[in-house]
Amino acid sequence: MHVGVLTGGGDCPGLNAVIRAVTQSLIRDAGARVTGIERGFLGLIERRVQPLDSHAVSGILHQGGTILGAHNAADPFHWPGNERGGDVSADVLAYARELGLDALVVIGGDGTMRIAHRFQQLGLPVVGVPKTIDNDLLHTERSFGFDSAVAVVAEALQRLETTARSHRRVMVLETMGRYAGWIALEGGLAGGADAILLPELPYDLQAIATLCHEREAEAGFTLICIAEGAHPAGGAMTVQAHLAHSPDPVRLGGVGEALRAQLQPLLASEVRSTQLGHVQRGGQPTAFDRVLSTRFGCHAAEMVARREFGRMVVLRGDACTSVPLSEVAGGSRRVPPDHPLLRAAASLGISLGRPCGAAPSSATP
Amino acid sequence: MHVGVLTGGGDCPGLNAVIRAVTQSLIRDAGARVTGIERGFLGLIERRVQPLDSHAVSGILHQGGTILGAHNAADPFHWPGNERGGDVSADVLAYARELGLDALVVIGGDGTMRIAHRFQQLGLPVVGVPKTIDNDLLHTERSFGFDSAVAVVAEALQRLETTARSHRRVMVLETMGRYAGWIALEGGLAGGADAILLPELPYDLQAIATLCHEREAEAGFTLICIAEGAHPAGGAMTVQAHLAHSPDPVRLGGVGEALRAQLQPLLASEVRSTQLGHVQRGGQPTAFDRVLSTRFGCHAAEMVARREFGRMVVLRGDACTSVPLSEVAGGSRRVPPDHPLLRAAASLGISLGRPCGAAPSSATP
Amino acid sequence: MHVGVLTGGGDCPGLNAVIRAVTQSLIRDAGARVTGIERGFLGLIERRVQPLDSHAVSGILHQGGTILGAHNAADPFHWPGNERGGDVSADVLAYARELGLDALVVIGGDGTMRIAHRFQQLGLPVVGVPKTIDNDLLHTERSFGFDSAVAVVAEALQRLETTARSHRRVMVLETMGRYAGWIALEGGLAGGADAILLPELPYDLQAIATLCHEREAEAGFTLICIAEGAHPAGGAMTVQAHLAHSPDPVRLGGVGEALRAQLQPLLASEVRSTQLGHVQRGGQPTAFDRVLSTRFGCHAAEMVARREFGRMVVLRGDACTSVPLSEVAGGSRRVPPDHPLLRAAASLGISLGRPCGAAPSSATP
Amino acid sequence: MHVGVLTGGGDCPGLNAVIRAVTQSLIRDAGARVTGIERGFLGLIERRVQPLDSHAVSGILHQGGTILGAHNAADPFHWPGNERGGDVSADVLAYARELGLDALVVIGGDGTMRIAHRFQQLGLPVVGVPKTIDNDLLHTERSFGFDSAVAVVAEALQRLETTARSHRRVMVLETMGRYAGWIALEGGLAGGADAILLPELPYDLQAIATLCHEREAEAGFTLICIAEGAHPAGGAMTVQAHLAHSPDPVRLGGVGEALRAQLQPLLASEVRSTQLGHVQRGGQPTAFDRVLSTRFGCHAAEMVARREFGRMVVLRGDACTSVPLSEVAGGSRRVPPDHPLLRAAASLGISLGRPCGAAPSSATP
Structure with a gap:
């Protein structure tokens, strides 16, 4: 099994802890090969990836930012300067097939999940991990980065x-x-x-x-x-x-x-x-956020192993579960x-x- | 309305934040007078109290420890060196009547809640607030101090x-x-x-x-x-x-x-x-623990105002609610x-x- | 002996540590009585003081700000809204005599030292303690607050x-x-x-x-x-x-x-x-600044006890010494x-x- | 010019900041090639080194420990299990010649400086950088790690x-x-x-x-x-x-x-x-220690460029200077x-x- 990991949107303390947990769990429990996509969906557009193994994710638990790099606005369905009206999704899917990706773990917010959902519909199996420093994503009580x-x-x-x-x-x-x-x-x-x-x-x-x-x-x-x-x-x-x-x-x-x-x-x-x-939004995640990120990452890896695709991890009460990506987009949790x-x-x-x-x-x- | 506040057992980051929230809420919303009992139940045995008002609880949100003092082992039902086999509960009740206490907010763990429950049964209205740095109290998913x-x-x-x-x-x-x-x-x-x-x-x-x-x-x-x-x-x-x-x-x-x-x-x-x-267990509570302590304190004040006695505040999912004191004692939440x-x-x-x-x-x- | 203590100009981490060290040293080693002047020279103008003893300065070592309060611009030689062209220094001297002050410890920067120097010339014995978060006072290699x-x-x-x-x-x-x-x-x-x-x-x-x-x-x-x-x-x-x-x-x-x-x-x-x-400039001083503040405070108290007036504490190499107030004003240490x-x-x-x-x-x- | 860098003795916050400053200064100002010796003198005994360039020392300023590894007790003049009574210094010198080292920057305490001094006497040009978390080395008022x-x-x-x-x-x-x-x-x-x-x-x-x-x-x-x-x-x-x-x-x-x-x-x-x-002794150096480490590292690089060998960097007053290695060993600065x-x-x-x-x-x- 070959799984891609991608962090979309702005950076957030805890992203690296998620990357570490997803990678180690997938390697250990699912025997998977893991590839990091650089700078969100931009890496799929510009074809920049890096292998992720135990060594690559060692010592990143405490680090702020994301070792994969971030990009705020790379949307393969609206990519300026492209002849086909900005839609490069077919190229992205072709690249994913070339890489031999069996699944993609997408860590991001509302906008990123909307893109992830469209790729899921186009046949690329996706598991989402919620990322919002503002804690305003629907369906999840807490997300990492907010406590920091x-x-x-x-x-x-x-x-x-x-x-x-x-x-x-x-x-x-x-x-x-x-x-x-x-x-x-x-x-x-x-x-x-x-x-x-x-x-x-x-x-x-x-x-x-x-x-x-x-x-x-x-x-x-x-x-x-x-x-x-x-x-x-x-x-x-x-x-x-x-x-x-x-x-x-x-x-x-x-x-x-x-x-x-x-x-x-x-x-x-x-x-x-x-x-x-x-x-x-910079700097080390708090201990709370490290634990939550680790949990989210391990749960996402379990979902991949169970082929529970098209869904995003959420925290409810004190338990991790998931909701369909279709329900995530287009709303936010206000006070x-x-x-x-x-x-x-x-x-x-x-x-x-x-x-x-x-x-x-x-x-x- | 005259309400006593007491911190029992070992100290824990966030105790002062609870004291502040209980005091300010009771004064503001219930028009109550608030009295702090010094060093847990020892203050009721040795008759040492201090008035709590807005000024007394100003600036203590961040402070570790408890401004009321703590005592690990003062149990009015088993108080060594007393002629009546160690039971000084009648004296404590008499002192509470002298003070004119209408209710007692008791912040503490398993042992403290057991004592609080007995006083409730003897006619002293009690509201409990869970305190356990080990996060092992039954019925509440999180307690303050643990995150710190x-x-x-x-x-x-x-x-x-x-x-x-x-x-x-x-x-x-x-x-x-x-x-x-x-x-x-x-x-x-x-x-x-x-x-x-x-x-x-x-x-x-x-x-x-x-x-x-x-x-x-x-x-x-x-x-x-x-x-x-x-x-x-x-x-x-x-x-x-x-x-x-x-x-x-x-x-x-x-x-x-x-x-x-x-x-x-x-x-x-x-x-x-x-x-x-x-x-x-010393030092400032984390931001997380300050928020949780404040919530617990405000909820306890609301319970007093609603005369919801004989119960302890708990956190379930993302909501504060309460359980009977009788259900709290005698068990612990292990991993x-x-x-x-x-x-x-x-x-x-x-x-x-x-x-x-x-x-x-x-x-x- | 009766000594006044005053913090002039903007606040700076370590002010409280100086106040604590001056007060405790003066009480202990010189048997002095200590009075805190509120809000810099404003307290001498508006006649607002508070007694300082061991209890008053207990637990303030770590606290940011100044328990005496600060005021950026209170200069008794230029005090707007006064009939005598703004010079209320005679009133200040009269108040100092009424209080029975034998000396004044003035903690402040360039501007504060200029005022202190004038009072020294007018007969009020002064010891200066340098305070500059920018570390730009002449004659002293380091001052507290800068490290923080x-x-x-x-x-x-x-x-x-x-x-x-x-x-x-x-x-x-x-x-x-x-x-x-x-x-x-x-x-x-x-x-x-x-x-x-x-x-x-x-x-x-x-x-x-x-x-x-x-x-x-x-x-x-x-x-x-x-x-x-x-x-x-x-x-x-x-x-x-x-x-x-x-x-x-x-x-x-x-x-x-x-x-x-x-x-x-x-x-x-x-x-x-x-x-x-x-x-x-807010918040707790670093450990380094607490040690330096404590040293400055103790040295100032020694200078008072030795009646070494009209001078400001400075750090040279690893030793505290002093320079005349007249040499301090009117210049700054740039890089x-x-x-x-x-x-x-x-x-x-x-x-x-x-x-x-x-x-x-x-x-x- | 080819320069080796080595961290001897126990670890200490700021070691990486020194390594970074020495390396960047030597490369930039002296056009040198820099090689890191692994685990103190053990790396010279066991012939384990790694190249140090701008990329290798990027992002290590804040890191505790030493990227070169540490070893408390590797002394080439007393190396157990060796036929020549434990003296492997000739092998070490031969290895240094093989590597083509023109100089060695040795970061360490009293014991490490004693060894460094003997190699200097045997013809290997050495510059020392003082490292003592206890702040007890002779001749230097402060050393990095102590503030942390x-x-x-x-x-x-x-x-x-x-x-x-x-x-x-x-x-x-x-x-x-x-x-x-x-x-x-x-x-x-x-x-x-x-x-x-x-x-x-x-x-x-x-x-x-x-x-x-x-x-x-x-x-x-x-x-x-x-x-x-x-x-x-x-x-x-x-x-x-x-x-x-x-x-x-x-x-x-x-x-x-x-x-x-x-x-x-x-x-x-x-x-x-x-x-x-x-x-x-673990964890990030304070800001103070990062500045001091950087200064020591840059000064050591200047000494190498000036071929000022056989001496150790020291801090006197607010200035870096140096003393002969022969004067460093065999004493400590007590209170x-x-x-x-x-x-x-x-x-x-x-x-x-x-x-x-x-x-x-x-x-x-």
């Missing part, structure tokens, strides 16, 4: 707290999370944020200013954790207006900086913002307004936004 | 790997886990151990020596992670025999050191052992021989022991 | 490397250092940067682009560490031009983002930038063009800028 | 403090340091130890018990940091007597465990001991009784032993 990102956010907040407390400042930390606020929510809770602003719950600038005022009088400082996709109630207009004259609004400051600029005139304290950026962690945050007095159309909650004074 | 301990073990293994690899040594790391091997199992997986030895799966010295031999020829080094309660197949006799002339066998070396002494004569490589000890993590470990080629009475598994060559 | 900032930068670079390597990107990390590039230099060396850009050595955009090109072909990625005060040769004009339409150039992106925007059109690889911000670390960087092939007026060095291909 | 070990000790003490404080215990931490107490001294200061016991200052058990008693009444707990070579005043007899019936006294418990056993009967609090072991850090520790109230023959100091009540 949360740990980075929590540590940054803890560092910012000491300087906020000493200088009696308002500190704004912007985290990843364009559509789903899980990282800001768990990172903010773990880091002791006083306000947590998510894409799912538009915030009220005045409520945040009130919180900062109240805290100026007592604790003396305020920590705000804001996801990059968060926006004020009434639309993202205010942020965009503020940044309208900027050539590249997201890069030149981001929503954290925009919130800082809006808050500062309303407050006596100094307001400062920090944007964590790529530091959140529901009644999630227990939101309830917990509110009962701790953490300021949150409120669902669109909702009346002001008691948590935002 | 696993992280310490994984980091120690990672450190030991560099020296093992450079010197081509066999390194033995002894972890906590007298009856349940969860810490050694997850810590060993996350830290890249080549053999993981648990109390649940007696090990075969010769199989471990064979593994080390094989690795001497290839990778050149071997990492062994052994729980303090692990023992060789055929009984713990060999270890005890080895240490028989030691006045205090567990302290003077432990099972890791005993394994080292047994392995050394069989191998050409040097064998070294390290015992992590209390470093595993079952068919656990998916054991299967994953075996398919990675990690050497494990085998269940009592089982034939040698393929994982132990 | 370097550690944060090195860890961020290490994280960014995994994602740069996986995605074959150019990653730009902007660090603190407006006038002196020590943090970027040591952080960049420790973090494995391929180019290190300092305020002292204007950079050549084309040389950096060439480096990135060369690395695209080999390693596949490039790590650039740039101090916030770095600028291209030929003047900072290009950066400012790029950001001219931005209302707040430094905040909305900074020089790292400007460099990214300039590099991107020249390269095939994606270029990304990250600005570490306040994360660099000299012939510094051994620059020579080491060049011989590793790290791209550096070159001194104003210098011909292109061999290190910038 | 101190950081591990400080973190362990910080973890132990939380559990000591919660349970009101006495915690004993045993560190490396058989003859010189630098690790225990700086680690103990950085970790907040209440007593620091060094080989250089025999301790008085009764004084330590008194300290614990005093702290039982106040703080409630005591942290003791003891170097593995520390011993009670009046000779190490008491420890050895205690452990006399143990087959391997150092391994089965060590001096920390012995101190625990001696203290426990004198105290009401529980006493617990932990022995850090190899965790102290002098009047060292400023000891004075600082005493003025903080930290309990220390006292120099042999000295009267009890005021620091040991």
